[in-house]
Amino acid sequence: DQQVKQNSPSLSVQEGRISILNxxxxxxxxxxxxxxxxxxxxxPTFLISISSIxxxxxxxxxxxxxxxxxxxxxxxxxxxxxxxxxxxxxxxxEYGNKLVFGAxxxxxxxS
Amino acid sequence: xxxxxxxxxxxxxxxxxxxxxxxxxxMGHDKMYWYQQDPGMELHLIHYSYGVNSTEKGDLSxxxxxxxxxxxxxxxxxxxxxPSHTSQYLCASSDGVNYGxxxxxxxxxxxx
Numbered sequence: 001d002q003q004v005k006q007n008s009p010s011l012s013v014q015e016g017r018i019s020i021l022n023x024x025x026x027x028x029x030x031x032x033x034x035x036x037x038x039x040x041x042x043x044p045t046f047l048i049s050i051s052s053i054x055x056x057x058x059x060x061x062x063x064x065x066x067x068x069x070x071x072x073x074x075x076x077x078x079x080x081x082x083x084x085x086x087x088x089x090x091x092x093x094e095y096g097n098k099l100v101f102g103a104x105x106x107x108x109x110x111s
Numbered sequence: 112x113x114x115x116x117x118x119x120x121x122x123x124x125x126x127x128x129x130x131x132x133x134x135x136x137x138m139g140h141d142k143m144y145w146y147q148q149d150p151g152m153e154l155h156l157i158h159y160s161y162g163v164n165s166t167e168k169g170d171l172s173x174x175x176x177x178x179x180x181x182x183x184x185x186x187x188x189x190x191x192x193x194p195s196h197t198s199q200y201l202c203a204s205s206d207g208v209n210y211g212x213x214x215x216x217x218x219x220x221x222x223x
Binding site: 101 | 146169
């Protein structure tokens with residue numbers, strides 16, 4: 001029973017355009033949400049996070065949106081760059097407990 | 112510069128062998144974790160520790176064992192490797208204040 005779902009296994013975007021990665025979760029008690037980026041043969045690296053008291057958090061080209069009523073969060077990358085090509089994992093936490101990860105979305109940014 | 116180190120990066124080993132995957136961190140974090148990931152799948156938590164001499168099993172059942180004798184060291188051991196253990200193993204740590212984890216580079220294990 002997956003608590004975190006990333007329904008798009010892969011996404012292909014042209015350089016300079018917007019990339020939108022989506023994540024759905026099932027437990028309304030989750031209160032902290034994170035995005036990680038992973039290159040092949042490396043461990044995930046933290047990208048951006050948002051707590052449940054906010055609906056948007058921005059860091060440079062990366063913005064995370066949280067819709068608690070829909071139990072949905074998304075990551076927007078604008079403009080997308082070829083170096084953004086990686087696997088992106090959504091992760092959620094309840095009161096600082098262990099992170100639960102989605103299956104990841106492979107993003108390919110074409111130049 | 113990585114503050115959490117995993118060795119080896121890659122390991123190919125025969126069935127029945129005993130192996131230990133090493134994980135060390137220099138950040139003084141109390142909380143450490145082992146995740147297992149297959150391509151295209153979620154990261155599954157297999158073990159975690161909230162401090163020295165404290166270890167717990169994660170959400171995914173695993174035949175591996177862990178120990179936490181020192182804060183900085185959290186090795187994972189497989190007593191008898193099998194092909195079903197072929198996977199990527201990721202170690203992570205956190206300070207318990209910020210929710211994010213710092214991950215190591217992972218060990219890609221192949222059991223033949």
